[in-house]
Amino acid sequence: MINPVWLRSFCVLVEEGHFTRTADRLHMTQSGVSQQVRKLEEYLGVALLDRQGKQFTLTDAGGCLYKEAQEIVQALSDLAEKVAADPTYEGNVRLMSPGSVGLKIYPKLLALQKRHPGLAIDYRFAPNSDVERYMVEYNADIGLMTRPSSLPEVNSRPMASEELLLVTPFMNNAPDWQELLTLGYIGHPDGHHHASLLLGANYSQFLNVSMFAQRGFSNQISLILEPVSMGLGFTVLPAHAVRAFHHPKLISAHRLENPVNETLYLITRRHRNLPARMNMLVGEIRRWL
Template identity: 40%
Template sequence: MTNLNWLQSLQAIARTGSFTRAAEQLGLTQAAVSQHIRQLEDQYGCVVLRSLRPLALTPTGQLLLSYADEITVANECLQQRLQANDSLQGDVGLVTPGSSGLLLYADLLALQLSQPGLIIRHRFAPGAEVQQAVLDNSYHLGVLTFKPDDPRLYAEEIAEEPLELVYPAGYQVREWQDLQRLGFINHPDGKAMATRLLSRHFPGNPGVTTLPCKGYSNQVSLLLQPVALGLGFTVVPRYARQAFAAQDKIAVLQCGQPVIDTLWAIYRAEWPLNARCRLVLERIRSTLNQAAASQIQ
């Protein structure tokens, strides 16, 4: 059997494209990672193309990487089976978009308080990172705004989330010129979301890029603060707006043809969820559905 430490170094190089970053990720010295690769190459021939940046694997390296990934999945399956799957104690890794994550965070803390021994690791990340985190087995559960087509993932529909145009309370938004006077508060997905929603509110509009940009934030928890202060408007998912504390400082433009995204819970398809993961998933579903039913405006 090939040494697992050697294979882990190969996996890290495939992920990072660098001996240095692979060593940092594994908590090893670069010399140790290099030694592992040399030992693989002594046994199987060249596995890493060192002339390329980032580093690339040879066909032999790719075969060894596939073998290493199969071992990783098998080990994770073994751990799942060895754990007391009927226990609600232990770790649950959850990765979500910021909007739904904001709404879920407090309720999941309450769940932890009610279940001593339950530990929820909750990370906010964009969709591509959510999917990869679950594929890498670093998180058990993820929430996406799209249904993945990777056969290694199981996806189930858990909620719907409309996009909302949010502007300062007390302002009037009836025409495109009103948005021009306000200006746009942008965020990483802001222009894409605004383009989708504004086409419903203002058909034939000249586009969000023609609006003056009055601010930017990559933190969804902070995004509505400049709106509340009257600095501009933005377009965000409803759950991000519902999580904002100062609801009296903002307003939502009603849309007869809303843009609605489906939220999907994802997890690895190779094995069933254990009891504590199922508990967290049901709490997520309940929290999101209650928020959708309330439709706080």
């Protein structure tokens, strides 16, 4: 493989037409420039210059090499700039979060991407366990979880909090324990976690979600409240998901006597220095939440 440093020195020499000016431009000695050109000739097995004292002309081989080498040297220069560049509003970002917070921030992310077309945002809604797994497997850059990660490869820190709400078919007052038992439960991927936090803090009879008859289950955040709105059961969801429901008059969101706020954690791969576009996105998400 041709040494790219030799190629660059040769191209500059052709452009300057003089060993002294070339040495000055490359911050080298004249003998250093001459030595690199000779090494290039030895490697290729052809003469590149017809030397006349301190002057020279290009041989046919030298002219051919210069024509081809210009693009190579420029491409290598561009590559170095691209690798070193760290633009704030360009590049890909892979983001994952539970669906509730996603319903709140995804429209804002799309608006940000529209303002900065160089950004490409891959956003996936997923339960905590999947967000954590994708992070460990290097398939996500930034994650949001409703609990801190327990894995040594993952760094997590509190970012915001989100209120949990008991959601029932439309009724005026918060249901008592017996009404919840009668209604039954509509499950979702983070449902056991949410219900345990909120119901455990407000109903002394509560032990676990299995105490309720399960009337349905959905892993689509936008569909979890559909069966609730039809009177098929109750559930517990973060406030962002409740506010996004498109039939709000068919449900009741209850703030119970003992409010519970769920902490949202930012998770990243431990010891990874995030590029500028990802730090920008983290800052925007923090502001939105």
